[in-house]
Amino acid sequence: MPEGIILKGIGGFYQVLDGDSENLYTCKVRGVHRKEGGLTPLAGDRVTFRILDEKKLEGHIDRILDRRNAFVRPPVANIDQLAIVLAVRSPDPDLMLVDKLLITCLSKDIRPLILINKFDLDDAHRVDELKKAYQGTGFPIIVLSKFFKDSYQELRRELIGYTTAFAGQSGVGKSTILNMILDNWLMETGDISDRIQRGKHTTRHVQLFRLDGGGFIVDTPGFSSFSVSDISHNSLEQYYPEFEECIGQCRFKGCSHTSEPDCAVRDLIGQQKLDQKRYYRYVELYRELKEVYDNRYRR
Ligand SMILES: Nc1nc2c(ncn2[C@@H]2O[C@H](COP(=O)(O)OP(=O)(O)OP(=O)(O)O)[C@@H](O)[C@H]2O)c(=O)[nH]1
Ligand SMILES: [Mg+2]
Ligand SMILES: [Zn+2]
Secondary structure (H helix, E strand, C coil), X not given: CCEEEEEEEECCEEEEEECCCCCEEEEEECXXXXXXXXXXXXXXXEEEEEEEECCCCEEEEEEECCCCCEECCCCXXXXXXXXXXXXXXXXXXXXXXXXXXXXXXXXXCCEXXXXXXXXXXXCCCCHHHHHHHHHCCCCCEEECCCCCHHHHHHHHHHHCCCEEEEECCCCCCHHHHHHHHHHHHHHHHXXXXXXXXXXXXXXCCCEEEECCCCCEEEECCCCCCCCCCCCCHHHHHHHCHHHHHHCCCCCCCXXXXXXXXXXXXXXXXXXXXXXHHHHHHHHHHHHHHHHHHHHHHCC
């Protein structure tokens, strides 16, 4: 049975890219699959499918193969990388959202990329401050502007061979970046059939676009307001790569790094290995998660 990947699903129809022939089949889900209580297919799912009509390119999805990870909102599966997009301004960056997205990445085995966009609007010189906030994480940080075509080269290299979704506040420029990346690729191949429709529209569907060098990029709505309540306050420290070198070195065992004396994490701020504002956001998030926990388990 052929195997493929779901590029998008709308109204019960799924566009499946056949891994061998590279044909695009329009598929429905087998009735039996649904009755068996099968999973709902998501964009990004790898599936086996049955070809019903080779001429019309129609088929039936038979089985969803094991997922590496999956999200409900936005509905997408098997993400390797998450490009977390923020703008230097317009809209002003929501760094708590960036921090939460980083935590999500680390908890779901996804490699984060941090994209600082709208560099052309950086009259207040915020880009260095933003870079500094995340340098300690060790993740790639790429500065972009739609007015500087060359700024996309580095990003392009990071995308090849992976499935990358784009996340960030509405209006930071996710779809614009995707357009830039695909346009360039399409220009190289001369194929313009599959480009994202242009315009200033808020993205409403999840869709995977194939990259020439291998891999996919995914345009999604959502990933914009976010909760990390499934992570316990006790394990929050694990999701800050900057903390790693000093975990276990605080004076108190089980140190929360929020208020205890002789805390090795707080020492990092003095050594400039940890951004102070990012640390304050950690404390805020820790308290939020602890409150959730206390309300749930302590009466
Ligand atoms: N000045 C400037 N404007 C940009 C840049 N990138 C995108 N924009 C503009 O920002 C606006 C929003 O861009 P989109 O790409 O639609 O943003 P988005 O993140 O996809 O937004 P949603 O789909 O609503 O989540 C558009 O008017 C873009 O032209 C940039 O590098 N510089
Ligand atoms: Mg968009
Ligand atoms: Zn500590």
